[in-house]
Amino acid sequence: MPLNTKTDARLQSALRQWGAHDHRLLQVLRAVQTPAGYLSAEVLAAVADSLSVPLAQVRGVASFYSFLSTEPVGDFRVQFSDSITDRMDGSAALLDKLCRLLWAEPGHVAGDGLVSVATTSCTGLCDQGPAMLVNGRAIGRLNHARIERISELILARIPVDRWPAELFEIVDIVRRRDLLLKCELEPGAALTVARRLSPAELIGVIARAGLRGRGGAGFPSASKWAACAAAPGPERYIVCNADEGEPGTFKDRLLLSQHADLIVEGMTLAGYAVGASHGLLYLRAEYLFLRDGLEQTLARRRQAGLLGATAAIPFDVELHVGAGSYVCGEETALLESLEGRRGIPRNRPPYPVTHGYRDRPTVVDNVETFCAAALVLLAGAEAFRKRGTAQSQGTKLLSVAGDSPARGIYEFPFGVTVRQVLQAAGAEDAIAVQVGGPSGTCISVDEFDRQISFEDLPTGGAFTIFGPTRDIFEVARSYAHFFAHESCGFCTPCRVGTSLLARVVDKIHAGYGTRHELAELEQLIAVLGKGSHCGLGHSAGNPIRDTLLRFMPAYERRLASADFAPAFNLDAALAPARRMTGRDDPAAHLGEGS
Amino acid sequence: MSEPNPPRVRLATTSLAGCFGCHMSFLDIDEKLFPLLERVEFDRSPLTDIKNCGPCDVGLIEGGVCNAENVHVLREFRANCKVLIALGACAITGGLPAQRNHLDLGLCLQEVYLTEPSLARGGIPNDPELPLPLDKVYPLHEIVHIDYFIPGCPPSAEAIWKVLSDLLAGHTPYLAEPLIRYD
Numbered sequence: 001m002p003l004n005t006k007t008d009a010r011l012q013s014a015l016r017q018w019g020a021h022d023h024r025l026l027q028v029l030r031a032v033q034t035p036a037g038y039l040s041a042e043v044l045a046a047v048a049d050s051l052s053v054p055l056a057q058v059r060g061v062a063s064f065y066s067f068l069s070t071e072p073v074g075d076f077r078v079q080f081s082d083s084i085t086d087r088m089d090g091s092a093a094l095l096d097k098l099c100r101l102l103w104a105e106p107g108h109v110a111g112d113g114l115v116s117v118a119t120t121s122c123t124g125l126c127d128q129g130p131a132m133l134v135n136g137r138a139i140g141r142l143n144h145a146r147i148e149r150i151s152e153l154i155l156a157r158i159p160v161d162r163w164p165a166e167l168f169e170i171v172d173i174v175r176r177r178d179l180l181l182k183c184e185l186e187p188g189a190a191l192t193v194a195r196r197l198s199p200a201e202l203i204g205v206i207a208r209a210g211l212r213g214r215g216g217a218g219f220p221s222a223s224k225w226a227a228c229a230a231a232p233g234p235e236r237y238i239v240c241n242a243d244e245g246e247p248g249t250f251k252d253r254l255l256l257s258q259h260a261d262l263i264v265e266g267m268t269l270a271g272y273a274v275g276a277s278h279g280l281l282y283l284r285a286e287y288l289f290l291r292d293g294l295e296q297t298l299a300r301r302r303q304a305g306l307l308g309a310t311a312a313i314p315f316d317v318e319l320h321v322g323a324g325s326y327v328c329g330e331e332t333a334l335l336e337s338l339e340g341r342r343g344i345p346r347n348r349p350p351y352p353v354t355h356g357y358r359d360r361p362t363v364v365d366n367v368e369t370f371c372a373a374a375l376v377l378l379a380g381a382e383a384f385r386k387r388g389t390a391q392s393q394g395t396k397l398l399s400v401a402g403d404s405p406a407r408g409i410y411e412f413p414f415g416v417t418v419r420q421v422l423q424a425a426g427a428e429d430a431i432a433v434q435v436g437g438p439s440g441t442c443i444s445v446d447e448f449d450r451q452i453s454f455e456d457l458p459t460g461g462a463f464t465i466f467g468p469t470r471d472i473f474e475v476a477r478s479y480a481h482f483f484a485h486e487s488c489g490f491c492t493p494c495r496v497g498t499s500l501l502a503r504v505v506d507k508i509h510a511g512y513g514t515r516h517e518l519a520e521l522e523q524l525i526a527v528l529g530k531g532s533h534c535g536l537g538h539s540a541g542n543p544i545r546d547t548l549l550r551f552m553p554a555y556e557r558r559l560a561s562a563d564f565a566p567a568f569n570l571d572a573a574l575a576p577a578r579r580m581t582g583r584d585d586p587a588a589h590l591g592e593g594s
Numbered sequence: 595m596s597e598p599n600p601p602r603v604r605l606a607t608t609s610l611a612g613c614f615g616c617h618m619s620f621l622d623i624d625e626k627l628f629p630l631l632e633r634v635e636f637d638r639s640p641l642t643d644i645k646n647c648g649p650c651d652v653g654l655i656e657g658g659v660c661n662a663e664n665v666h667v668l669r670e671f672r673a674n675c676k677v678l679i680a681l682g683a684c685a686i687t688g689g690l691p692a693q694r695n696h697l698d699l700g701l702c703l704q705e706v707y708l709t710e711p712s713l714a715r716g717g718i719p720n721d722p723e724l725p726l727p728l729d730k731v732y733p734l735h736e737i738v739h740i741d742y743f744i745p746g747c748p749p750s751a752e753a754i755w756k757v758l759s760d761l762l763a764g765h766t767p768y769l770a771e772p773l774i775r776y777d
Contacts, residue, residue, distance in 0.1 A: 516739055564739035566732075573728045574662060576699040581720035588726050590665055 003046050007032070011043070015050055022053045023358065025061055025340035029068055030285075030323055038069040057341075064342040064488075065323030066120060067136070067285045074109050074116035076154045081131040083122035083247045084478045085401045085464060091130035094147050095119070101151035115154050121326055121482060122247035123286040126401035126464070127173055127408050135160045136288050139167050170289065172254045173408030176424060178395040179387055180368075181411045183375050187261045188306045190377040191313055194269050199229065202273045206373060209381035210393035215241060215329075215366035216436055216460035218392070221373060224363055227353040229274040231361035236276035238267050238315075239357060239364040241334055243284045245326040246437035247482060248462035251397035252367040254409050256283070256290045259371060260297040264307065264317055266370025269377060270363050271315035279317035280357065282334055285324045294319055326486035327536050331364040333488070344490045345534035368397055368461070388414035392453035396461070400425045402434075403467030410463075412452065419448040427465045432472055432551070437462035438479035439539035442472075442546035473554035476547040477505045483540035494537030497528040501544060507567040508558050516564045518555065521548065603762060604650040606637040606675060610664040611691040611731055612657025614640070615748040616682040620654070622751035633762050637674075647674045652761060656681045656748075658688040659732045663725035672738040677761065680734045681754070683747040692731040699729050742767050745774055 003011065014031035018024040028047055033039050039047075039062050048055040062068045080086070080095045095106065095117065104110035104117045125131035128140035134150070137160060146167070153163055174181060194202050207222035228236060240263060244252040255263060267279045283291060298317055301307035308316050320338055322328055328337045332346035335357050356362020365373075372394055376384045385393040392414035401407050404425040412421065422430050434442050435452070436459035443450060443457070450456050452463075466475060484502040489495045501524050504517050525541030532538050548555060570590045578588050609617060617640060623630070638647040647653070653675030659665060672678055683689040694702065707718045734740050744757055753773040760767040 566737050570665060570728075570737070573730065573732075574726050576729050577703070577726040580700050580703045580718050581726065583720050583722065583726065585722045587662065587722050590662055 003042055007043060008046075010034070011046055011050065020050055020052070022051050022057075023339040025051055025053060025058065026065070026323060026337060027320060027340070029058070029062055030321060033068060038072050040070075044070070060342055061340065065285075065325050067322075067324035072109060072113065074111070074114055075157070076115040076160070077133075077135050078115060078117045078150075078154075079120040079123075079133040080117070081121075081123035081125065081129065081133070082119035083126055083129070084475050085126040085248060086122070086130040087478065088402065088470070089129045091142070094130055094142050094144070097144065098147050098151055101148065102154060114157070120286075120324065121245065121486060124244055124250040124253050124284070125170065126248055126250055126399065128171060129401075133286065134163075136285065137168055138170060138286065138289050140170060168289065170253075170257075172258060174254065174411075175400070175406055175408040176410040176412065178411040178413060179379065179384070180371060180375055180395055180397070181259075181409075183262070183378060185259075185262050185265065185374065185378065187265070187301060187304060190265045190374040191268055191272075191306060193377045194272055195312060199273045199275065202269065202377075203229065205381050206273070206376060209376040209384040210388075210391075211369070211372055211376055211384070212392065212454060213366055214368035214372060214396070214460070216246075216440070216458055218454035218458055221365065221369060224353055224365070225270060225273045227351075228276075228356075228361045228363045231354040233354075233361045235278065235360050236271075236274050237357040237360055237362040238270045238274070238276045238279040239331075239334065239338065239352075239362055240267055240279065240281040240317075240367060240370055241329065241331060241364055242287070242367050243282050243322050243329045243334055244287070244367070244461075245284055245329045246439065246460050246462050247479075248399060248401055248434060248437045248464040249460055250399045250401070251409055251461040253287060253290070254397070255367050255371055256287065257293060260294055261301070262371045262374050263367055264297060264301060264370075266365075266372070266374040267317060268307065268313055268315045269373055270365065270370065272313045274361070274363055276363070277309070277314050277316070279315060280320055280338055281317055282320045282322060282328070282338055284328075285322045288321060291319065291321060325488075326482075327488045327534070330534055330536065333534070334364065335362065342488070344488050345536075347533075366460070389451065389453045389455065391455045396452060396459070398452070398459070398463040399461050400463045400465065402465035403427060403430065403470065404465050414453045415451050417449050417451055418443065418457070421452070421463060422448065422465065425465065427467065429468050430465045431468050431470065432466040432475070434462065434464040434466070434475070434543075435459045437464070438482055438543050439535070440542065442475075442543060442550065444550040471554060472547050472551040473505075473509070473558065476543045477502075477509055479543035480505045480540075483536065487536060487540070491531070491533035491537065493527055493531030494533065494540065497524055497532070497537065498540050500524055501528070501541065503567075505544065508555060510567065511558060511560060512565045512567045513555070513559050514562055514564050515559065518548070518559075600633075602635045603633055603652060604637050604648075605634045605639070605652045605654070606647045606650045606671060607639040607641070607654040607681075608647075608656075608667055608671065609640065610655060610657035610667060610685070610734075611660035612682065612684045612689075614656070616656035616685075616754075619746075619748035619751050620681075620754050623755045624751070626755055630758065634758075647671055650675045651677065652758075653678045654681045655679070655734060656685050658684045658691055659728065659734060659737050660691055661725040661727045665728075665737060668734060668737055677741045678734075678738070679742045679744060679757065680740045681744050682749055683745065685734050686743050686745055688731040688733050689747065692733075695730045699727060744769070746776065 014028045018027045048058040109116045125140040130142040131140045211221040212218040325343045327333045328343040333343040337343040352362045398410045404427040435457045480502045484498040487494045487498045528541045636642045638644040653671040757767040
């Protein structure tokens with residue numbers, strides 16, 4: 001069946017923008033699917049045809065990303081952010097309310113195709129939750145009044161473009177500035193410094209500063225850049241990982257909206273250092289509202305001669321937008337996604353520095369790392385390394401969320417203790433802090449003097465606070481479901497293991513758990529840690545491991561006293577047969593048993 | 595003076611919602627039955643026709659749990675056996691009988707006994723002698739704690755022998771890949 005004129009026009013325009021290449025598949029699919037639309041079988045076939053890729057591959061990609069849909073969705077597609085902080089802010093009641101007002105059921109299209117309401121993983125508005133996306137556009141600070149307003153707009157079928165702008169207002173709250181956020185960049189200033197140095201000298205400066213990757217792993221940036229520069233290849237690439245998907249993290253949102261010049265400047269420096277003239281910035285789909293601003297920054301820099309093939313440092317940046325997948329924050333999954341495929345992590349080695357984007361030597365760094373690199377050039381390596389600890393130089397942006405009266409971004413020198421951050425955030429009564437999101441570490445009161453640093457508590461930036469009334473078991477359960485949802489499905493230990501973990505904590509939640517389940521959890525965590533293909537699986541057991549260690553009573557008080565109990569009521573499992581046969585004799589029932 | 599014979603290991607076996615294929619595979623250990631019988635004595639088993647399980651060292655169960663009687667038998671085994679082993683695909687996953695799990699039991703009974711012409715005049719059997727079917731077919735480990743699993747449909751005689759001989763020798767049972775490879 002041929003495409004209708006409108007869809008065909010969108011496809012043609014996407015092909016003009018991205019080119020008819022197989023590695024553009026994801027961006028073409030993104031462009032062809034309108035915010036409220038879906039990718040029908042005809043569209044998938046037309047895309048496969050235009051890009052000369054097998055239909056199976058197109059379907060594989062379309063079905064992998066949660067923001068691409070191969071089934072019809074409502075004209076208004078509502079996705080509630082389902083991070084633990086959204087739940088703590090009351091998102092469940094608001095979702096119920098919206099569903100009631102719209103006569104909708106979560107996960108289904110309602111009102112003759114008018115609306116679909118569902119949940120999605122953390123959208124990065126934890127400082128102003130609960131949050132949602134409507135047709136891909138972010139709305140924060142949800143409350144009953146706003147939900148009522150949104151339901152009225154939907155029922156009146158007002159297009160989202162004409163909704164009041166204040167609904168979409170995202171505020172960046174900076175509570176503490178240090179070296180990085182105090183830096184006022186004159187665009188091009190860091191490049192001017194860099195051009196006085198040879199690429200090798202530039203890498204030397206970065207090495208002297210001790211800069212390490214800010215995404216959480218802390219790999220020394222200079223080593224990465226030097227390895228990429230030394231790798232043979234006709235072209236090299238610089239990739240900025242702006243797929244900030246770790247629940248509880250939102251510091252890149254601030255940098256992307258307020259400090260875009262610093263990011264691009266850092267990428268350009270990296271390009272100069274390794275001899276790359278192409279940069280790619282991969283923005284998570286949840287941050288679509290930042291795209292126009294970023295494009296403007298890029299355009300402005302091109303105009304100012306700071307970016308582009310003819311700039312003093314010939315280097316340009318292309319903006320890619322993701323499509324809703326946590327695992328794409330892993331650098332090799334991100335490269336796969338940039339190449340238009342499913343976001344399945346690659347085997348390492350070879351590492352991206354030798355075989356990265358399209359198999360070429362590639363530097364993949366976090367948004368904050370590029371900013372810090374530019375800062376090193378501006379402030380000098382010595383000033384930079386004066387902040388921080390022996391092995392963690394400089395400062396770190398923390399996304400403080402959860403039970404704090406002062407949520408927002410805090411920039412602290414590395415080495416700051418958890419207690420100091422809690423004091424600054426007015427949250428001294430916290431019982432637990434999740435440092436680095438679900439894949440990080442959950443610590444309790446006894447460890448609040450530990451330091452944020454690569455040598456003690458590394459973090460990509462999430463700092464989620466749980467106050468005295470919180471049930472830590474529910475926190476771990478929410479994270480278990482998060483990993484089960486986000487597992488890419490490639491390797492069995494992770495695909496099955498994350499689901500089993502979620503199922504076992506659900507069993508404990510339902511009151512059917514026993515000591516047997518606690519042992520089961522330990523065993524599953526060990527298998528995930530050893531058997532999984534990538535970091536997602538390796539860390540998927542962390543929230544349960546940490547909370548079993550520190551908050552055992554939260555589990556114990558839910559356990560049944562037996563050695564083992566089924567996850568369901570056995571007598572209730574006979575109810576359908578009792579109803580159909582009309583029997584109610586003793587043999588038609590099952591007791592608790594032995 | 596010779597060493598006194600070690601006490602025999604007491605072994606019980608049963609089939610719940612299974613086809614006895616696993617038991618057939620068990621018998622396929624052939625001549626190894628003789629050394630086995632020197633070391634074990636059978637309690638409840640289709641081989642002995644003992645109706646109820648007494649205190650045992652090892653219980654082998656094939657088949658999933660599809661009705662109330664299966665639950666009672668499984669509980670009896672769990673209460674009496676020190677080590678309980680799920681034998682074969684149905685015991686481990688529900689297997690073939692679990693293909694009914696995506697159907698609604700009520701609608702199933704209705705279609706078979708009320709609306710289809712063949713049995714329509716019989717009505718849904720409600721004799722208290724008959725065990726009531728559960729809403730779904732469950733694997734053993736969702737009802738009681740299971741110590742070991744022997745996969746396969748059926749597991750090979752070698753796999754069954756390996757697990758039993760490991761247990762008799764006091765090893766933790768281990769099935770290397772060739773014994774759990776099916777292609």
